[in-house]
Amino acid sequence: MEIDPLIFRLSIFILSIFVGYYVVWSVTPSLHTPLMSVTNAISSVIIVGAIIAGLSGNSDNIFNTSSIFGFLAIALAAINIFGGFLVTQRMLAMYKKKKKDKK
Amino acid sequence: MISANLSAIFYLVSGVLFILALRGLSSPETSRQGNFFGILGMIIAVTVTFLSTGNFSTGFAFVLIFILAGGSVGALIAYRIPMTAMPELVAGFHSLVGLAAVFVAISAFLNPEAFNLGEPGNIKLGSLVEMSLGAAVGAITFSGSIIAFLKLQGIMSGSPITFKGQHPLNAIILISIIILIYLLCSSQSSNLFWLLLAVSFLIGFLLIIPIGGADMPVVISMLNSYSGWAAAGIGFTLENTALIITGALVGSSGAILSYIMCKGMNRSFFNVILGGFGATDDTSNSTNKEQRPVKSGNADDAAFLMKNASSVIIVPGYGMAVAQAQHALREMVDTLKKNDIKVSYAIHPVAGRMPGHMNVLLAEANVPYDEVFELEEINNDFANADVAFVIGANDVTNPVAKTDPQSPIFGMPVLDVEKCKSVLFVKRSLSPGYAGIDNDLFYKENTLMLFADAKKMTEDITKNL
Numbered sequence: 001m002e003i004d005p006l007i008f009r010l011s012i013f014i015l016s017i018f019v020g021y022y023v024v025w026s027v028t029p030s031l032h033t034p035l036m037s038v039t040n041a042i043s044s045v046i047i048v049g050a051i052i053a054g055l056s057g058n059s060d061n062i063f064n065t066s067s068i069f070g071f072l073a074i075a076l077a078a079i080n081i082f083g084g085f086l087v088t089q090r091m092l093a094m095y096k097k098k099k100k101d102k103k
Numbered sequence: 104m105i106s107a108n109l110s111a112i113f114y115l116v117s118g119v120l121f122i123l124a125l126r127g128l129s130s131p132e133t134s135r136q137g138n139f140f141g142i143l144g145m146i147i148a149v150t151v152t153f154l155s156t157g158n159f160s161t162g163f164a165f166v167l168i169f170i171l172a173g174g175s176v177g178a179l180i181a182y183r184i185p186m187t188a189m190p191e192l193v194a195g196f197h198s199l200v201g202l203a204a205v206f207v208a209i210s211a212f213l214n215p216e217a218f219n220l221g222e223p224g225n226i227k228l229g230s231l232v233e234m235s236l237g238a239a240v241g242a243i244t245f246s247g248s249i250i251a252f253l254k255l256q257g258i259m260s261g262s263p264i265t266f267k268g269q270h271p272l273n274a275i276i277l278i279s280i281i282i283l284i285y286l287l288c289s290s291q292s293s294n295l296f297w298l299l300l301a302v303s304f305l306i307g308f309l310l311i312i313p314i315g316g317a318d319m320p321v322v323i324s325m326l327n328s329y330s331g332w333a334a335a336g337i338g339f340t341l342e343n344t345a346l347i348i349t350g351a352l353v354g355s356s357g358a359i360l361s362y363i364m365c366k367g368m369n370r371s372f373f374n375v376i377l378g379g380f381g382a383t384d385d386t387s388n389s390t391n392k393e394q395r396p397v398k399s400g401n402a403d404d405a406a407f408l409m410k411n412a413s414s415v416i417i418v419p420g421y422g423m424a425v426a427q428a429q430h431a432l433r434e435m436v437d438t439l440k441k442n443d444i445k446v447s448y449a450i451h452p453v454a455g456r457m458p459g460h461m462n463v464l465l466a467e468a469n470v471p472y473d474e475v476f477e478l479e480e481i482n483n484d485f486a487n488a489d490v491a492f493v494i495g496a497n498d499v500t501n502p503v504a505k506t507d508p509q510s511p512i513f514g515m516p517v518l519d520v521e522k523c524k525s526v527l528f529v530k531r532s533l534s535p536g537y538a539g540i541d542n543d544l545f546y547k548e549n550t551l552m553l554f555a556d557a558k559k560m561t562e563d564i565t566k567n568l
Contacts, residue, residue: 042144
């Protein structure tokens with residue numbers, strides 16, 4: 001009997017939770033705010049689903065109810081992707097070490 | 104058009120890059136590279152999606168237009184936002200992830216053929232379960248984050264909003280969500296789908312209104328976690344590895360942060376979620392404390408104390424963010440350093456309105472991150488320091504947490520500020536902090552209260568140094 005592909009996806013999911021658990025515990029507390037903004041950005045990979053939804057209409061009928069929701073989701077996810085990565089970049093650029101040659 | 108297998112492999116690659124993005128945050132040196140990995144992962148995921156649909160018609164042009172429109176709004180916000188507003192921004196971004204998840208779920212429900220999930224009215228059972236879970240969690244994330252955003256922004260009062268029968272009502276709604284998902288999956292009725300969304304929006308709203316301002320670190324982390332689970336739910340529906348991996352990462356990340364925040368307050372997660380601090384305890388603490396003597400001083404006294412110190416520890420809190428005092432503070436510290444005084448910063452896990460909030464503000468003011476320490480790292484140093492400068496923090500310095508088992512904050516880890524030779528406490532008035540209790544530190548022999556706006560006081564001290 002064949003294994004349902006759902007089981008494989010579930011395995012990926014469970015293992016990723018564990019990966020996430022160990023990776024996030026090793027994040028230094030001073031970077032918890034960038035951690036939140038970057039997780040925000042990467043969870044917007046949901047744009048993948050939004051693009052499929054947006055392209056679901058045929059060429060004579062690009063805008064149907066379903067694809068309109070897709071397009072809206074694309075815009076929302078894009079705000080998050082650009083906003084999230086850029087604001088993280090901006091924050092991380094501010095973290096500087098003490099200058100050794102001071103005095 | 105590329106094959107489904109090849110695109111699945113690319114999605115896996117982008118999932119791995121996202122793991123590396125989080126891994127990079129283990130130290131500030133590797134963090135910028137980590138962010139780059141994250142961006143690369145996103146580019147791969149989006150490109151592969153375009154290639155696998157193989158649809159480069161007019162629809163494709165519209166997709167690009169919407170990406171550019173959203174992207175420029177996002178970029179504009181990212182460059183404009185002041186660092187003090189980071190908690191609001193993150194809450195706002197969470198709400199967008201939640202809403203995007205809802206929209207994708209709606210789209211998949213209305214047009215399942217596009218996603219290979221069956222036909223309308225006859226969607227594969229597994230997909231329908233995943234879809235409705237993703238949509239419900241997404242909706243909760245959306246409305247909950249909107250409330251968190253309004254509270255942080257100050258548009259809505261930060262104090263807890265409670266009413267009679269709140270918890271039973273929430274419990275009923277949560278149970279009804281489960282029943283609705285069950286009914287929806289057996290009947291495939293679109294009316295039930297809309298009802299499910301409406302009820303989920305409602306519960307997100309109701310869950311967050313009873314939570315007060317200073318518990319926002321927990322709420323934001325929790326919503327971060329929810330946004331991850333919503334993404335994972337949609338990832339299962341779309342059978343997309345990148346989305347499943349990311350959802351799991353973000354979900355566990357938010358859960359860990361909530362745990363750290365709760366531990367920083369010595370409160371259980373449920374205690375935070377079920378409602379405000381003050382609401383649980385309005386007893387003995389208000390008695391006759393008003394009469395106790397307090398020593399207060401001015402900028403001149405403070406400058407004198409610091410000038411004669413050899414080491415100073417700064418304890419920043421949310422008040423510093425409100426007063427935008429971080430730059431003034433750094434200038435004061437620069438002057439102290441010129442006088443060969445050793446300065447370090449002590450940060451409590453729940454200082455501010457989100458995890459790591461104070462660290463970002465200090466970094467913005469050009470404070471090197473190796474002068475900034477976490478509670479466990481620095482707590483033993485207070486006994487050897489000459490001056491503790493408390494600016495905008497309150498409950499996290501209250502020695503009552505160690506001495507009075509009756510106190511609502513008893514057992515909460517606090518900074519041992521009172522062990523310093525002298526304590527300078529910048530505060531507008533003697534009013535109690537968020538926990539609604541008096542801070543014993545105000546009345547200690549070695550405490551000098553500086554009643555003023557944090558920024559102005561810091562500037563005045565610098566002038567007097």
